[in-house]
Amino acid sequence: MYYHCYADDTQVYLIINPKDSWDDIENRLERCLSDMQDWMQNNILKLNQDKSELIIFTPKRMANEFTGRKLAFGGSVIKDACRTLVRSLATSRLDYGNALFFALNATSLQKLQKVQNTAARLVTRLRKHEHITPILITLHWLPVAYRAQYKILLYTFKALQKLAPKYIQELIQVYRPQSLLRSGDSLSLVKPRTRSKMYGDRRFDVSSATLWNCLPLDLRKEQSLEVFK
Structure with a gap:
């Protein structure tokens, strides 16, 4: 095991033999990280696990073998630097x-x-x-x-739950029928009319109603943001 220090950054590196198994490499690296963490704690220092990254350099023919590899230590997982x-x-x-x-x-x-x-x-x-x-x-x-639709629906949900800024809440209007109908409990939104399909239909008050009204009723009635996500 080797290391290189620069300012407050430390690089620990290991030369891998092509015949070595990942399990062996993983154990050696995790033991090293554990020793580093212990030393830092004993010297009133802290290893920032969220900023620790793993990067593996391999020949192209071996790239698939090491794809998605991770290291765990101190209750955290060191993610692939590429991702x-x-x-x-x-x-x-x-x-x-x-x-x-x-x-x-x-x-x-x-x-x-x-x-x-x-x-x-x-x-x-x-x-x-x-x-x-x-x-x-x-x-x-x-x-x-679909990421765009997901974002709009999150804004819509937060607006209905009073979790969004006031100016977004004001763009959302729940459909209220004049007579007592079953549709009054559907939590549908009023979809404003537009003159231009190219730009008008992309307005937030229009797009939010379009997407929201297509959701299943149980999702429209959901109260928890995490469950809705």
Whole structure:
């Protein structure tokens, strides 16, 4: 086991023999991390587990063997650095303001979806021509179009539960029939009329009602944010 220090960063590295098993490598690294943690505690220091990352350099022919490997210590799991970087540099940007992607034209959505697909292939080392859908499911990544719908529905739920800012709550209007009908208990939203399908239907008050009214009744009546998610 070797190490390299720079300022407040410490890199611990191990030269792996191709014949070594991951179980042996994992045990050696975890013992080393445990010793480091003990030493730091004894010297009134703290090892930041949330900022600790694992990166494995291997020949291309062995890449699949080490995909998704993790280390556990101190009650935390050190994640693959590749996934952390992809989340920081790619998927976080796909999620920023993505409610605006609702009803976006197919050409633009396809371009954004290609970015997500490339990110998924990079994380999983999937070959270019292999089917991407099973990989997105494994990663728990909704496709770009559905991530936009998910974001809008979360805003809608929070608005109905008075958890969203006032200006968002004011855009949501629950349908109240004039007579006592069974539909009055459906928690449907009023969908405003628009003049332009290209832009009008993408307004939040319209898109939220469109998506919300398509949800099953039990979801519309749900009170818990975590359960709704």
